[in-house]
Amino acid sequence: MSVYKSFAVVGGGHIGLPILAALAAKNAAVILLSRPGTSTKTGIPSGVPVIQVDFSDAAAVAAVLKEHNVDVVVSTISGTAIMAQKPLVDAAKLAGVKLFVPSEYGMASNAHTAEVLGGQNTIAAYLKSAGVPSTRIYAGTKCGVIQVGLFTEFIPWLFEDGKLKVIRGKGDIPVSFTSIPDMSGFVAHVLTTVPPSELEDRTLRLEGERSSFNGLAAQFTNISVEHVDSIAGEGADFKALLLQALATGPGSSGWDGARKAEGTRNNAAGSANALSPGHQWQTIKQVHKL
Incomplete structure (x- = not known):
């Protein structure tokens, strides 16, 4: 059994509040840390x-x-404030915290050096240098709209005018998708039941469902794949970069950025699902009622 009894969730956004609720549902002692002046969030569990x-x-x-x-x-x-975690790591060190779960939850960031993913690697290295044990959690691709992962619920963000536009490749490269309840429930489950030896300085790779762009279009019957050279509209530059990246493999939670290949065994996509035995991971069709 886990020896972790008390938890602090930093931030009350799309993933923070669900994790908070999942921990509270397990009767864990948990607090929410927010910045001064932040408006009161709805959905905070009583107590x-x-x-x-x-x-x-x-x-x-x-x-x-x-x-x-x-x-x-x-x-x-x-993701836009990822480096703000440095003083949080310092605080964890000062307070004798036993484990730090840095903000990742999306694309596998190992071996990246630029932008948000590079920042996540910097924080991981900072945790190691500080001697604070950590657990990194990957669940699939990254979405700039919400900054913490393109969860299954946000797949429609990829669509535009009934099209899923493919800028590179054939649309057949697999991408990992995980629902928000599955992600938050998994975090609460492992932190309250799994022995620390299986969490300290580990990377956990989740996957609710694996699908290519062609596979998504097949499930969303009103969506078709269109191969294009560029896209327009709000957030087009970021979306184009994301779509191009996903066409080469990094959208899989098992992607190894250093080897530019899928990981195996404990580094394979969905390998950490085994830490939650018996859990039924939500499919894309279930989440979107297809």
């Missing part, structure tokens, strides 16, 4: 303390963590 603290003040954050005897910090900071 969960919401503590506003300056994330850049390591001493102040450490004081909160010590006061609540926090064993595990679960960060859900958005």
Whole structure:
């Protein structure tokens, strides 16, 4: 059984609140940390303390963590603020936190050096240098709209005017998709049941369902694949870069950026699903009622 008894979730966004709720549902002692001046979130479970603290003040954050005897910090900071986790790591070190779950939850970031994924690697290295054990969680591709992963619920973001536009390749490269309830439930499950030896300095790769762009178009019967050289509209530049990247493999949670190939065994897409035996992972059709 896990020795982790008390948790702090940092950030109350698309993934922070579901993780918070999942931990509370397991009767775990959990607090939500938010920045000063942040408006009160809806959907916070009854009895969960919401503590506003300056994330850049390591001493102040450490004081909160010590006061609540926090064993595990679960960060859900958005990708645009990924480097703001450095003082949180410092705070975890000061407070004697046993495990830090950095904000990833999307595309496998190992071996990346630029932009958000590069920042995630920087934080991973910083955790190691600080001597704070960590667990990195990958679940598939990254979406700039919500900054924490293109979960199954957000697949329609890829569509435009009834088209799923493919800029590179044939649309047959597999991509990992995981639903938000599956992701948050998994995080709460492993943190409250799995022995620390199976979590410390580990990378967990989830996959609710594996599908190519052609496969998505087949499931969403009102959507067709269109091969194009470019796309237009709001967020077109980012979407084009994402679509091009996914056409070469990085959308799989098992992708190894260093080898530019799929991982195997414990590094394979969905390999961490085994830590939640018996769980029925939601399919794309179930989430979207197809």
